[in-house]
Amino acid sequence: MRCSREASNIQDYISGELSEEGRRRLENHLSGCESCRTCVDGMLLFRSRIRDLMRVSAPPDLRDRIAMIKTGSGR
Amino acid sequence: MTTTTSAMQEGQGDRFEVEVLQYLDGLYGYAIHLTRNPEDASDLVQETYARAFKARSQYRLGTNARAWLFAILRNTFLNDRRSACRSPRTVSCEWLDELAGEDQDGFESPRSPDPQKSFIAGLMREDIEKALNELPEEFRSAVVLCDVEEMSYSEISQILGIPIGTVRSRIHRGRAILRKLLVEWQSSMEGSGGEVLKGG
CATH class of the missing domain: 1.10.10.10 (Winged helix-like DNA-binding domain superfamily/Winged helix DNA-binding domain)
Structure with missing residues (x-):
């Protein structure tokens, strides 16, 4: 069972938004709590999977359309 | 003097373009999530850049171009949606x-x-x-x-x-x-x- 008081801190840790002190405190907790560590590992993996799957490149024709705006030759 | 000023403005213009164009992929990805349609997403990104280029004088080089561009994109999307639908979806x-x-x-x-x-x-x-x-x-x-x-x-x-x-x-x-x-x-x-x- 994960430690419920860490839920919010774990979310912010995943987002890279914990303060240095908060991060140090949580990492210290993680070193002794397998349940929370498993939770963090899963969330990091989930986030990385979402990022890998959802990142896209703009289509080449869109780049051309933007270039036309830049040069003022149309939209 | 005029030539120097013009060259400086041109240099700043180039920097502005480099700065805003690096976010094209990210803007397109976000536009896909908003519009749920590749064609609409391209149109939205194009409109975003058109507005950004028009408003370039309001942008200060070195400040957060990414947040500025994404905000333009989202506001453009929401305004278009409001025009198309008088009763936006309410969140339960x-x-x-x-x-x-x-x-x-x-x-x-x-x-x-x-x-x-x-x-x-x-x-x-x-x-x-x-x-x-x-x-x-x-x-x-x-x-x-x-x-x-x-x-x-x-x-x-x-x-x-x-x-x-x-x-x-x-x-x-x-x-x-x-x-x-x-x-x-x-x-x-x-x-x-x-x-x-x-x-x-």
Whole structure:
């Protein structure tokens, strides 16, 4: 069972938004709590999977359309 | 003197273009999430750049171009949607609370990390897209900007025009809903996957 008081801190840790002190405190907790560590590992993996799957490149024709705006030759 | 000023302006113009064009892929990705359609997404990004180039004098070089551009894109999208539909979709808080559950539910750890690893590895783009599309725009934007575009809460706050505390809450709840939906769908397809993502 994960430690419920860490839920919010774990979310912010995943987002890279914990303060240095908060991060140090949580990492210290993680070193002794397998349940929370498993939770963090899963969330990091989930986030990385979402990022890998959802990142896209703009289509080449869109780049051309933007270039036309830049040069003022149309939209 | 005039030549020097003109050259400086030209140099600044080049810098402006370099600075704003580096975010094209990210803007297009976010536009896909908003419009759910590649053609509309391209149009939205094009309109965003048209507005950004027009407003370039309002932009100060070296400040956060990314947040500025994403905010233009989202505002353009919302304004277009408001024009097209007089009654925007309202968010049901009860529905969200029920779906997100207690935050703690989403973090209960499985006995072994392996099922969650294989579950996550097996997720397809279509799964995530479908789950994201179930989220109201406010939550979808917060999660996409944080977890796909890797923006800070502060940048997201600027783009969405809401306090950082609200950004934080939307990301936490949005992630919980995503996990829940994906696990539920997998469970309904396989009849046994309900345990796998409780820790993820």
